Amino acid sequence: MPKATFRIWRGERGDGAWVDFETEVSEGMVVLDAVHDIQAEQAADLAVRWNCKAGKCGSCSAEINGMPRLMCMTRLDTLPLDEPVTIEPMKAFPHVRDLVTDVSWNYEVKKRIKPFKPRPPDAADGTWRMAQEDVERVQEFRKCIECFLCQDVCHVLRDHHKHDSFIGPRFLVHTAGLEMHPLDTEDRLADLKEKQGIGYCNITKCCTKVCPEHITITDNAIIPLKERVVDEFYDPIAKLFRIFRPKKTE
Amino acid sequence: MTTNGDFRLPQTRGFGETARRDRWWVQPTVVFLALSAFIVYATFRALENGYHHYEGGGAQYLSPFYSPLLFDVPGDPSGHAWFGDKPSWWPALIPFFPAFFILWGPGGMRFTCYYYRGAYYKAFWADPPNCAVGEPRKGYRGERSFPLIMQNIHRYFFYPACAFIAVLAWDGFVATRFTGADGSTHFGVGLGTIIICMNAILLGGYTFGCHCMRHLIGGRLNALAGKPIQRACYDCVSALNKRHMLWAWSSLVWVGFTDFYIRMCASGAWTDWRIF
Numbered sequence: 204m205p206k207a208t209f210r211i212w213r214g215e216r217g218d219g220a221w222v223d224f225e226t227e228v229s230e231g232m233v234v235l236d237a238v239h240d241i242q243a244e245q246a247a248d249l250a251v252r253w254n255c256k257a258g259k260c261g262s263c264s265a266e267i268n269g270m271p272r273l274m275c276m277t278r279l280d281t282l283p284l285d286e287p288v289t290i291e292p293m294k295a296f297p298h299v300r301d302l303v304t305d306v307s308w309n310y311e312v313k314k315r316i317k318p319f320k321p322r323p324p325d326a327a328d329g330t331w332r333m334a335q336e337d338v339e340r341v342q343e344f345r346k347c348i349e350c351f352l353c354q355d356v357c358h359v360l361r362d363h364h365k366h367d368s369f370i371g372p373r374f375l376v377h378t379a380g381l382e383m384h385p386l387d388t389e390d391r392l393a394d395l396k397e398k399q400g401i402g403y404c405n406i407t408k409c410c411t412k413v414c415p416e417h418i419t420i421t422d423n424a425i426i427p428l429k430e431r432v433v434d435e436f437y438d439p440i441a442k443l444f445r446i447f448r449p450k451k452t453e
Numbered sequence: 454m455t456t457n458g459d460f461r462l463p464q465t466r467g468f469g470e471t472a473r474r475d476r477w478w479v480q481p482t483v484v485f486l487a488l489s490a491f492i493v494y495a496t497f498r499a500l501e502n503g504y505h506h507y508e509g510g511g512a513q514y515l516s517p518f519y520s521p522l523l524f525d526v527p528g529d530p531s532g533h534a535w536f537g538d539k540p541s542w543w544p545a546l547i548p549f550f551p552a553f554f555i556l557w558g559p560g561g562m563r564f565t566c567y568y569y570r571g572a573y574y575k576a577f578w579a580d581p582p583n584c585a586v587g588e589p590r591k592g593y594r595g596e597r598s599f600p601l602i603m604q605n606i607h608r609y610f611f612y613p614a615c616a617f618i619a620v621l622a623w624d625g626f627v628a629t630r631f632t633g634a635d636g637s638t639h640f641g642v643g644l645g646t647i648i649i650c651m652n653a654i655l656l657g658g659y660t661f662g663c664h665c666m667r668h669l670i671g672g673r674l675n676a677l678a679g680k681p682i683q684r685a686c687y688d689c690v691s692a693l694n695k696r697h698m699l700w701a702w703s704s705l706v707w708v709g710f711t712d713f714y715i716r717m718c719a720s721g722a723w724t725d726w727r728i729f
Contacts, residue, residue, distance in 0.1 A: 269472030269585055289472050294585075334678030358581040362466070363593040385676040402597030406571035409584035422664065422694065426567050430668035437605040 204229050207279065209237055210287040213249070217298045222246075223287060228279050234290065235263050235274035238302075250301035258415055261350030265302050266291040271352040271413045293355040295371075306351050312370050315398070319381050320389040337385040344380035344424060346416040347373065353410035353420060359403045369400035372410035372420050379424035382431070392435045401425070401432055466587030468579065477583040484576035487702075488569075491709055495560075498712055499552035504719040505712075506531040507645065510727050511631040514645045516712045517652055521620045523554050533627075558617055559656075559708075561610035567664045568701050570604060611665045618657045625650040644726040645714060652711040655704035662693025662700055 204227040213222045224241045235253055242249045254260040256275045263274040268282060268289055282288055296304040325332045353372040359365050370378075378399070382391050395401045410420045418424070434441045471477065498505075498518050503526060505516040515522060515533045525534040527549060539549050563569050574580045581588045596604050628649040631641035660666070671677050671687030678684075693700065717723040 266472065266585070268474045271585065283474065286474075291472065334676065336684070337676045337678050356584050358588065359593065359595065361585070362581065362588050363591075365593070383675050385678075387675070400595075400597065402602065403593070403595035405574045405580065405595055405601075406567050407575060407581065407584065408571050409581075412584055421571075422697075426664045427668060427672050429567075430665065431673065433605045433608065434668075434673060438608065 205284075207237070207284040208287040209234075209241060210289045211238070211241070211249070211302070212289075212291045213246075213301050214298070215300045219301075221289075228284065230280070232279045233275055234265075234267055234272075234277045234279065234282075234288065237279065237288075238274060238290065250299070250303045252303050259348055261348035261415075264293055264350045264352050264355065266293060266355070271355045273350060273352070273415050276415055293351065295355045295357070295360040296351070308366055309349070309351055309354065309371075309373065312374050313377065316370070316374060316378055316381070317389045317391050317394065319384065319387055321386040322388050331386055333385045340423075341380045341384050343418055344376045346418055347376055348416060349373065350415060352413045352415065356409040356413045357404075358407065358409070359400075359405075365400065365403055368398075369403045372404070372425065374399070375401060375404070375428060376418060376420055376424045379428055382428065392432055395428060396432050396436055401428060404429070468587055468589035469582060470587035471583075471585055473583075473585060477586055481576040481579075481582055484572045487705075488573060488576065491705060494709055494713075495556065498716070499550055499556055502526050502550055502552075503529060504716040505552075506533055507715050507718040507725065508532075508632075509718060509725055510643065511633060511641070512643055512645060512725055513627050513630055513632065514643075514649060514715050514718070514725070515624050515627070516715045517621055517624070517649075517656075517708050518556065518712045519552050520624050521555060521617075522551055524549075524551050526551055555617075558610065558613045562607075562614040562660070562663075563701075563705070565604050565607035565610055566701065567607070568697050608665045608669070611660070611663060614660045618653065618660050621649075621653040621656060625653045642728045644728065645718065647728075648707075648711050648714050652704075652707050655700065655707045658693055659697070659700040659704040662690060662697050664694060664697070666690050667694050 206225050207228045209224045209226065210221050211224060213219050224245055226237055226240045226244070228237060235251075235256060238249070238251050242251065251263070251274075253263040253275065255262070258273055258276040261273070264271065265274050266272070266289075267274065267277050271293065274290070279288075290302065292298055292302045292304045293306075296306050296308065299305050321331065324330055351373060353376075354360055357371055359369050360371050378391055378395060381387055381389065404425055406421060406426070408421045411418070411422070414420055495518060498516075505519040505522075505526070507514040513532070515531065520533070521535055522531060522533045523535050524539050525531055525537065527539050530538075543549055575583060579589050580593070594601070596602055625646070628646040629640055629642060630638045631643075632638050667687070667690045670690050671683050677687060714723070718725050
């Protein structure tokens with residue numbers, strides 16, 4: 204079987220080095236298969252987070268040849284194997300060991316977003332009525348598997364480390380899913396502008412490019428939220444119209 | 454096993470540093486060159502103050518760079534000016550360029566457009582140069598503070614842009630009206646007619662598919678059920694919006710080509726091909 208070289212970044216808490224491993228590759232293999240082979244045959248202590256091997260758990264996020272990708276969904280036949288394949292941990296989060304990073308910041312961010320707050324039930328039995336066509340819009344956002352590749356590639360977090368003032372594309376998608384829900388009555392626009400830093404997004408669309416679930420993050424979530432923030436805070440005519448329009452019903 | 458240096462996380466890479474193997478620099482370079490070329494050409498044409506209308510063979514073509522033509526260029530009556538000649542109150546010390554009266558509209562629309570923002574932040578500011586590529590600056594304020602907070606003015610360029618589309622569509626209609634030898638006008642189609650009409654269509658596709666339009670037409674609402682017309686409009690705009698980048702570039706190239714075609718015809722270098 205042919206062999207390929209995998210250049211894996213190894214180390215602990217930010218200290219480490221590139222290490223080259225050569226292993227056999229065969230048809231149908233993905234990067235995670237190669238990493239597992241290396242782990243089984245050459246480096247039993249190689250730390251790598253993984254779970255489903257099917258692109259649904261979002262655990263095996265890494266940077267392959269410089270681009271954030273899921274290791275389990277990156278087929279080797281899509282990579283040039285005549286030169287070493289680089290595999291690095293994500294850059295936007297604190298390093299733990301080898302390919303594993305500490306993504307717990309994301310869970311803390313999620314707690315700070317105002318939760319779903321539905322209007323009172325439509326029927327006496329405590330249920331609601333809504334049209335399928337209205338729910339479909341937010342269904343796209345529910346495909347997110349929380350792999351955090353979008354957070355990793357976002358230069359606001361990756362290069363500028365604005366973790367304190369910007370929630371990142373993943374949680375803008377989460378907020379969009381709540382804010383655009385036909386039953387929701389909560390107002391998150393002030394938080395988006397002030398605390399969650401939607402203005403930091405400069406629409407590079409990198410988050411959309413790396414999303415393994417193909418969520419149209421920028422066009423369907425972030426820009427519509429930006430437009431709602433414009434309505435609320437930057438558009439004097441919209442402000443005027445709002446005086447005569449009732450707010451979201453509770 | 455071999456080792457190749459080390460780094461700490463989270464790390465900040467230097468300008469252009471990346472582990473990407475693809476030609477990531479091609480896209481921002483092409484955008485930089487294309488937008489720069491357009492800006493230089495449009496500025497040249499606005500300053501040229503001529504060759505913006507063509508009457509050969511009875512045609513009534515007007516360059517989109519000069520449309521709507523509020524006042525004629527001094528000494529060059531076109532028959533397209535809304536208010537006739539240069540106003541008498543115009544200060545003699547200030548040069549008179551009719552194109553600048555209107556170019557702020559489409560220029561502002563494109564400058565604040567969500568697609569172009571993402572494109573020129575990469576191509577002109579390297580912020581970032583491309584995805585997962587190191588940046589030249591450490592500080593970052595985004596669109597939260599001045600000057601980029603002004604990008605939120607986008608919809609105020611969108612409103613006049615809609616009016617510009619109506620004017621350009623009218624120009625397309627006028628381009629189907631040819632003046633005969635006896636002074637009467639009749640229907641006709643020249644190559645210029647097709648180019649001018651195509652220009653209005655492409656600019657319409659770009660303008661009416663913009664994110665701002667999508668928001669205003671229905672995206673601002675959480676429920677469109679029971680509003681079939683608004684739903685249809687929203688779906689239509691969303692369909693255009695999916696190809697917004699394509700509309701943006703095709704309309705930009707075509708508006709430049711339309712002006713170029715009319716310029717070449719008006720200068721006598723080319724003759725408009727009359728189809729019927």
